[in-house]
Amino acid sequence: MPKCTINGKEVEVKEGQTIMEAFYKTEEPIAHYCYHPGLSVAGVCRLCICDIEGNPRPQIACNTVVTEGMKVTNKSEKIKDGVKWVLDFHLINHPLDCPICDQAGECGLQEQYMEFGKYDPEMAEHKVKKHKVVDLGPTVVLDSERCVLCSRCVRFTDEVSKTSELGIFNRGDRSEIGTVEGKKLDNKYSLNTVDICPVGALTSKDFRFRQRVWYLKDSETVCNGCSTGCNVKVYFNKEGFFRVKPVYNEKVNGHWMCDEGRDIYKFLNKDNRFTTGIVRQNGVQTEMAPGALAKELHKEIKAKKDQVAVVLTGQYTVEEYEAMVSSMVKEFGISKIYHWVNNKESFDSFDGLLLRGDKNPNTKGLLQVLEKHQIKGVWGDLEAGLKNKSIKTLIVAGPENRGVFDNLETHVKLFAQAEHLVWLGAAKVEALLNLNSKVSIVPLKTFVEKEGTFVNAMGMEQKFKRATTVIHEALTLTETAILMSGKNLTVPMAQIEKPAFLENKRRQDQVMLENRKKNEFVFKRGSL
Amino acid sequence: MLETAKATFQLSTEGLAEVKKELARYETKESAIIPSLYVAQKENKGFITTAVIHHLGQVMDIPVSKINEVFKFYTMFNQVPVGKHHVQVCTNISCALEGGRELTNHICHELGVKLGEVTADGRFSVSRVECLGSCGTAPMMQVNDKYYESLTPESAMNILRGMK
Amino acid sequence: METKLLTEFYHLDEFRFLDGYKKHGGYVNLAKALKMQPQAIIDEVKNSGLRGRGGAGFSTGMKWSFLPKNNEPRYLVCNADEGEPGTFKDRLMMERAPHQLIEGMIISAFAVGSKKSYIYVRGEYYYPVEVLEQAVQEAYKAGLLGKNILGSGFDHDMDVYRGAGAYICGEETGLISSLEGQKGQPKLKPPFPAVKGYLQKPTIVNNVETLAAVKYIIRDGAAAYKKFGTEKSPGTKLFSLSGNVRKPGNYEVNLGYSLNDLINNEGGGMKPGRKLKAVIPGGSSAPVLTAEEAMKATLDYECLAQMGTMLGSGAVIVIDDSQCMVDMLGVLMHFYHHESCGQCTPCREGTGWLNKIVHSILEGKGRLQDIDLLVKVADNMKGRTICALSDAAALPVLSFVTKFRDEFEFYVREGRSKVRGSFYAQMHH
Structure with missing residues (x-):
């Protein structure tokens, strides 16, 4: 365990760790573009130069292993001047188009320029022209002129996704990132390249031109896209949610997340949600306050408790399951509680990196709660019960992340065999609004609007906090359970009058999920 | 997709055998990329297209991006069509001192092409290249795989005119 | 005056072929070396003071001694990617004396314990590649390569690899990248090639002239070799003289030879009516000398370093007063x-x-x-x-x-x- 001194701070690092890692550990600032802790060392941006006592030449921190007693600084005038010039080399051919660049506000070049800018440009020659608006694939657009050729994205596709679609072609200042025509950047992790791009070269088709990043707030949470439970940050403002990015967690997702998970935000926004309680009967639809609707259901459940069954998806928190199951069991003695498994065939699959076939964040949590209450519902019994009409009222806590329940409509049809289908859920499910049988819909809150616990596929409990509220009237499953059991909420729901969120304005050029999946949104490709 | 990608390319039986031989020759199959690009270039009228890259990627089972990186890095792989006789004139320092650039201009002028262009009859293309290790016999040119050294503008043109 | 050690028989066409080469003492020193202890060869090379002839001028024996002392497989690579503008000596050596290089390489491979070597030749050198490939075939047929070379129990395979046009492949790690089938981009150091080189295995990369010279160190011994050249820059070196002189060409002289003499004796002086303006003494990367400086310079590592330039690959580019x-x-x-x-x-x-x-x-x-x-x-x-x-x-x-x-x-x-x-x-x- 060698000790070294970084800008005067003593720090101990593991054998074989680099000066860069020592900088990270001391939290001393060090400029770098090509180094990324999740990728191999490239050593090409040359920004992380630092002085090592006794070494006449500056060394790069990312490729120099710490030895005992090493004294390192990047605060000397020599180094500062060096970094200034290296940064200038990065900028001489950069288009400086920050006003129209999506990365502005979170750009490595901007950040470093504040500290190391030359502020006196000496480049008087024409800049190198490169390809712009290059369509790399269904998710990513490239602007070669903005690219600093740090090679992070290339290393990502080589080392992490192992798909190797990207390369750096040509040499010298003609070098450009690119794909070979006919083989697009198209893998399940492609958007990580956008995250790790330190500049505005790679932008997400989904996010580009939609929001200035300084108008976004962010909040850490756990992705509900599958049972891996990647740690993520959701970005939002009053207009809604705009993107999801991974947050480092060594034990769960490392530095990465999948592209599918990045779509979860779309189901959080108002236009994809049930916003009010709905009762449909004989083709007549009435709206109701969600709390009032839940409370009214109490009478029916109590009266028909032997004919009531409950279906739960693995999309809710442990706390909610506990509230729901215990209230059903204890208040009403209902034990017909069933676990709705979506995509049965691929449920147990795992791609070896992050993606799991179980597209629910909390299947493990649900099973634990069911086991605790000794519930052993068999799906066949439910189907039989619906068929022979022994189940008259069916309460379904449906999927919040509608996108991962492919066979949703078939199931809605199945459930609709009950006399009264009580649907608890956040996501707008059109099929419910076309039913002839009676259906009551209680809009629920999504995972970002509540706190709770998910247990991921590895059995890890992950607690998360509330990020914001999109639909104030919506209930959590816990609140619904309380109201359905005839009790009152301690905090009345109608407390807040004004909705915090505006209607989500869908723009013409915005890439919607459906289009993206079909790859219909195609950019005009620059020829490479 | 551009035309180049749609255009197909297939190695000849002999070419394929050569590529297979190169694949087995070295410790890693990647080492066979350069030799295979040579084989393919020869069979594709002297230059490489996207179709060639895809075909090699398939035959060699190597990601096309890696083959393309190699192709675009080395100057001996032509990215555009070349003439039957590809005239490469050195213009680096030793040749420049002895008139290599004047020679390039003369050849271009005589053949009626600019650098990088192919003559209308497809016989010649001219490009300037960096030092070819013929500095003691400057100026010089390489036509396809052959060196011609200690040239004068006249002797160079005589050589070229003599080519079929 | 030229001192023809390596180039003694270059004027003979037969020297290019195995029989002719053997007639002039070829492969005798390989037999001698195979009877020596590998470490003794390394010591001999170290003692000879031989320095890399490709450009950096690093001690060859020292480079070899950086190899890990274990049985890990290792590679020897001959850097024949001659690309430094002004340099054309390796081409001459490969065209005129391929077996001289091959013999030097087998001896070196034996010394460092390598069972496989590559000669990486720049892609434009079609003819030298042809000559080398032929010579390697000849050597295999004669039992000088392959299994149990000359009954010594030492196995060695050699292959010729053609580059495809990139100056940077002359840099040893760029060359290794290229040999591995990638773009010829230099690799981060550390690790150095001697520890992790070709395919992450210990690798020694030496220039054509360096490897060829090893044979003469074995033949005459380090002490005799050191009699050539100067104390700190021992040996002879091929200088590629080009530019505005009357008789450009490759000349083998003792290190420490006067630059003035090279230009005016071997090179035949300036062209009529022209005066010397400047000399680039070690290939295009070396800082230029003014005529005045050049006249005082001697062609050895120390003198040129002292004058703020370098010996480099030994490419002397002469610039006369008509040049801008x-x-x-x-x-x-x-x-x-x-x-x-x-x-x-x-x-x-x-x-x-x-x-x-x-x-x-x-x-x-x-x-x-x-x-x-x-x-x-x-x-x-x-x-x-x-x-x-x-x-x-x-x-x-x-x-x-x-x-x-x-x-x-x-x-x-x-x-x-x-x-x-x-x-x-x-x-x-």
Whole structure:
């Protein structure tokens, strides 16, 4: 365990760790573009130069292993001047188009320029022209002129996704990132390249031109896209949610997340949600306050408790399951509680990196709660019960992340065999609004609007906090359970009058999920 | 997709055998990329297209991006069509001192092409290249795989005119 | 006067073939070496003071001794990617004496314990590759390569690999990348090739001339070899003389030979009516010497280093008074811009920038501050990158601008060359 001194701070690092890692550990600032802790060392941006006592030449921190007693600084005038010039080399051919660049506000070049800018440009020659608006694939657009050729994205596709679609072609200042025509950047992790791009070269088709990043707030949470439970940050403002990015967690997702998970935000926004309680009967639809609707259901459940069954998806928190199951069991003695498994065939699959076939964040949590209450519902019994009409009222806590329940409509049809289908859920499910049988819909809150616990596929409990509220009237499953059991909420729901969120304005050029999946949104490709 | 990608390319039986031989020759199959690009270039009228890259990627089972990186890095792989006789004139320092650039201009002028262009009859293309290790016999040119050294503008043109 | 040690039989055509080569003492020293202890060969090479003939001038014996002392498989690679502008000695050696190189390589491979070697030849050298491949075949047939060489129990395989046109592959780690089938981009050091080289295995990369010289060290012993050359720069060296001299060509002389003599005796002096203006003594990357400096220089590592330049690959480029130094710097900057691999930012962007500044001066659009800007840019490219190409581009700039500043200033002020019309305007890119 060698000790070294970084800008005067003593720090101990593991054998074989680099000066860069020592900088990270001391939290001393060090400029770098090509180094990324999740990728191999490239050593090409040359920004992380630092002085090592006794070494006449500056060394790069990312490729120099710490030895005992090493004294390192990047605060000397020599180094500062060096970094200034290296940064200038990065900028001489950069288009400086920050006003129209999506990365502005979170750009490595901007950040470093504040500290190391030359502020006196000496480049008087024409800049190198490169390809712009290059369509790399269904998710990513490239602007070669903005690219600093740090090679992070290339290393990502080589080392992490192992798909190797990207390369750096040509040499010298003609070098450009690119794909070979006919083989697009198209893998399940492609958007990580956008995250790790330190500049505005790679932008997400989904996010580009939609929001200035300084108008976004962010909040850490756990992705509900599958049972891996990647740690993520959701970005939002009053207009809604705009993107999801991974947050480092060594034990769960490392530095990465999948592209599918990045779509979860779309189901959080108002236009994809049930916003009010709905009762449909004989083709007549009435709206109701969600709390009032839940409370009214109490009478029916109590009266028909032997004919009531409950279906739960693995999309809710442990706390909610506990509230729901215990209230059903204890208040009403209902034990017909069933676990709705979506995509049965691929449920147990795992791609070896992050993606799991179980597209629910909390299947493990649900099973634990069911086991605790000794519930052993068999799906066949439910189907039989619906068929022979022994189940008259069916309460379904449906999927919040509608996108991962492919066979949703078939199931809605199945459930609709009950006399009264009580649907608890956040996501707008059109099929419910076309039913002839009676259906009551209680809009629920999504995972970002509540706190709770998910247990991921590895059995890890992950607690998360509330990020914001999109639909104030919506209930959590816990609140619904309380109201359905005839009790009152301690905090009345109608407390807040004004909705915090505006209607989500869908723009013409915005890439919607459906289009993206079909790859219909195609950019005009620059020829490479 | 551009035309180049749609255009197909297939190695000849002999070419394929050569590529297979190169694949087995070295410790890693990647080492066979350069030799295979040579084989393919020869069979594709002297230059490489996207179709060639895809075909090699398939035959060699190597990601096309890696083959393309190699192709675009080395100057001996032509990215555009070349003439039957590809005239490469050195213009680096030793040749420049002895008139290599004047020679390039003369050849271009005589053949009626600019650098990088192919003559209308497809016989010649001219490009300037960096030092070819013929500095003691400057100026010089390489036509396809052959060196011609200690040239004068006249002797160079005589050589070229003599080519079929 | 030439001292023909390596090139003694180069005038004989038969020396190119195994039989002819054997007639003149070929492979006798391989037999001798195979009876020695490998460590004894390394010691002999170390004691001979042989330094790398490719450009860096690093002690060969020292390089070999960096190899790990274990049984890990290791490679020997001959760097025949001769690309340093002005250099054409390796081509001569491969064309005239392929077996001399092969013998030197087998001896070296035996010394370092390598069972496999590659000769990486630049792609444009079609003919040398042909000659080498033939010679390797001859050697295999004669039992000089393959299993149990000359009954010694030592196995060694050799292969010739053709590059495809990239100056940077002359840099040893760039060469290794290329040999591995990648772009010829230099690798980060550490680890050094001797520890992790070709395919992450210990690898020794030596120049053609270096490996060929090993044979003579074995033949005569380190002490005898050291009698050639100077105390600190022992041995002979091939110098590639080119540019504005009457008799350009390769000349083998003792290290420490006078540059003046090389130009005026071997080179036959300047062309009629011309005066010497400048000499680049070690290939295009070496800082330029003025005529005055050149006349005092001797061709050894120390003297040239003392004069702020280097022996490099031994390419002596002679520039006479009819040449414009701004124009020549333009040629060099075009070259480095063309050849930068594009990996490290200062080199990728810097070589392009330098090229643009020089050419804007050549087009008559230069500003006076451009001359200092050239110096500033070059200064900040030095020692900032993975390999030395950035330095190689920066050093000529610094020396040209410092030593011939008047020509640069004249060009900027008048918009034309002090010496002759710029060629730039006529060139088509």
